[in-house]
Amino acid sequence: MSHLTRRGVLGGLSGAAILYGAGARAQTAKLPANPVTLNIIDVAGNLQLTQVAIERFARENPKLVSRLTFSRAPSPELPGKLKAQQDANKVDIDLVLTGPGAMSDGIQQGLWVDVWKSHAASLPKPEDTYHEQALMMQRNFGQDQGVAVVYSPSGPLFEYMPDKVKSVPKTAADLLAWVKANPKRFTYARPVNSGPGWTFLMGMPYILGDKDPKDPMNGWDKTWSYLKELGTGIDYYPAGTGATMKELGEGTRDMIVTTCGWDINPRALGIVPKEANVFALDGTRWIPDTQFMCIPKGVPDEKIAVLLSLMSFMLKPEQQAVTYDKGYFYPGPAVKGVTLAMAPEESRAVLQEYGRPSYDELITKLPTETPLTPERLVAAFRRWDQEIGSAVK
Template identity: 25%
Template sequence: MNRRQLIRCTFAAAALVAAPSVAFADVNRIDVYITGDSNIINFWNNIIKPAYESAHPEYTLNVVSARNAIAPIVERTLAALGTEVDPQVDIFDENDPNLPAGAIEKGLWVDFTEAGLQNYDKINPVTIETNYGLPYRGTQVVLAYDTTKLAPENAPKTWAELVAWMKENPGQFTHNRPDTGGSGGNFVRRAIHEANGRDPSLFRIDNYVQGESDELLAKGFELLKEIAPYTYGPGSYTADNMQSIQMLAQGVITMAPVWSDMALDAVNKGVLPETIAFTQLTDLAFAGGFADMTVPTNAGNLEATLKLADLVLSEEIQTKVVTEIGAFPAIGWEHLPEELASKYSNLQPASIPTFPGGPWVSAISDGWFRNVAPHVNR
C-alpha cells in the first residue's frame, strides 16, 4: 500500500465514521467542495456564502476543503448516480468534468448550456472549454514590467519584440525555473510554441512520443539559449514565482513573467509598487487556465445549487473575483464596472492557450535543466 492509498483509506474510514451524522444532516444545506488554496476557501466563506445566504435564507452553504483528495468524492458521487442516495455533494469549485472517463456519458454532470442560468450568456467565450464546466475564475501568465524604466507604449507585444527588447536591455529580464511555480514554466512553454509555428495544437496530453517530441522541445530550448546571455545574471533563474516578483519589487530587473492573480494580489498588498504594469503577447498569449465549477445531476439541492452557480457569475461576485483574489473574471469585461475594466484592461485574456501535463512536464523540466540552464554561467 503506498502513501496515497493509505491516505485514501484513512479518508474513507473517516467518512464511514462520519456517515450517519451526515446522512441526517440539514436537507437545506448546499455542500461546496473546494480544490483551491486557502485564499479560495476564504473567498467562498467570506464573500460567496454571505451573499448567497442573504439572497436565499432558507439554504446554508457548507464549504468543504477537498484539496487534492477530490477524486474519491467524485467517485462517490458517480456511485450514487441512479440510486436514491444523496451524494452529499452539490458543487465542485474546480473540477475537470472529463474525469473519471465516461462520467459525462453517464450523465453525471449538469450541461450548463441547458441549465437556464441567467448569467451564462455573459461568459467570455474564450474561457469555455466544455459544456459541463462553468468557468468562474482564471489566471494566466502575463509579463509584468516596471513603467519607470519601460514606457507602456514601448512594451513588447510579440515574441520577436520581447527578444529584441531583451537584447537591447541585457540583464533586465528573468524568469523562474520551469520546475516550480509555473510562471517561468509557461514562459519556457511559450518559447516552445514560438519555435513550432505558434501552434498549441501540436502538444496534446496523449501525443508525447519520446525522441520525436523531444525534437519539438529542443527547438524551443534553442530559442531560450539564444536569449540566455541577456537574462539577469546572466543565466540566474529565480527559484519560484514569488522570487521573480521580489526581483521586480527590488528594482533589479525591469520585466518578468508572472501569474496574473499573484501579481495583482502583490500590487493590492503593496508588495509590488503601483508603477508595475502588465502586458500580454498578442501573437500568442502565455498559457493559463480557468477553474471550472461542476454540478452533479444527482445533487441533493440541484435547483438551489444552480442559483448558486448563477450568483457566482453575477457582476457582484465576478467583481470580487478580480478585487479579492486577483483572478480573471469569467464574464466579459463589458458586464463589469467600467473603472475595473479600464484598470485591468491589459490583462483581458483574448485567448488562453494551454499546454498539456503528463509526460511533457518531465521532458520539459529535464530538457531545460540539462540544455538551457547550463548554457551561460554567471
C-alpha cells in the same frame, strides 16, 4: 492558471428535483431535507474573487447550506488527493475551484462530474450566459465538466523595474539576450502551478513561430530549444507566482513573467512597487485564463443539488461584478454585460489607480488563442518539468 493567492503569499431555489446522471444510469438528486455543509477547496486563488458571493449564497439559502468550509492547496497536489478519496469511497471535497492544471489532470483521470451533460437543465445555457471569449474557453477547455466562473485574457506579459531595465526587449531574441547578459535577474514560476508560467509556456510557440503551437510534443522544437537556452540565465524556478512577485518587489529580480491580474493586484497590495511597468513581445497572442467550478465524483446527490444552484448563482451579473476585485484576475467577469460600473466602489478605485489603459487597447488588438487541450497541457507541463525545470536546481 493555477496560482496561489496574493493574500496567501503575504501574510433562492425552487423545490423541484434535479436530475443527476451517474454513469449510464440517471438518478434524481433531490434537495436536502436538512441544510448541508459544503467543503470547498481552492487550488487557483479563486476565493479572492468568489468567496464573498459564495458566502452570500449561503446566507440567502439557510435551508440549503448550514455551513461552509474553505481550504486551499497547491494545484499539483489536488488530483492525487482526490483520486485517493474516490478510490476509498470517502470523498470529503464537495467543490473544487481550479485553474487549468488540476482541472486538466481531473479530466484525464475522470475525477469530475460531467455537469453540463448530466445537469444541463439545472444550469443556465452557456451561449446565453458567457461572453464570447469565456464561451470559447468553456467549450474548448471546460468541456462538460468545469463551469467557468471568471475570465482573463491573461498573458504572456513581462513585468520589469524601469530603473533597472533601460533597454526594454521587443522580440524573443531581445529577451534572451537580456537574460543572458543579466543572469539571475529574470525568472518565472513553474508553469503547472502558475498562471503567468503556463501562459508564457503556451504563448512562446506563437511568438517564436513554431511549427504547431497546439502540439507541445511534436510542434514546439523552437520553444523547447529557446526555453533551455533561456534557462542558462535563470538560477531557479519558483514553485508559484507569488514568489516571483515578492522577489521583484524586494529587488532581487529586475524582470519576471506576468499577466494582467498579476501585474495590477500585487502593485495595489504594495507587494510590487507602483512604478513597475509591463511589455509584450512582438508576435504575442493572448492565451486566456479561466477558472472553473468542478464537482468531484462521489459527492452525494443531495449536495450536488445544492452545488448546482450555487453554480447558477455565481453566474448572475451581480455576483460576477464582484470578481473585478482588486484587479486580481483582470477583468474577471465571465458573463455578458458585466461592466466595471457595476463593480464595488473599492474595485473601481483600485483599477482607476493601478489599472493600465493600455490593457484595453491590447485586449482589442492582440489575437486570442485557445489554450492547449487538457491532455496536451498536461503533457506540456510534464515535459517542462522533465526538460526545463529539472535542469535548474
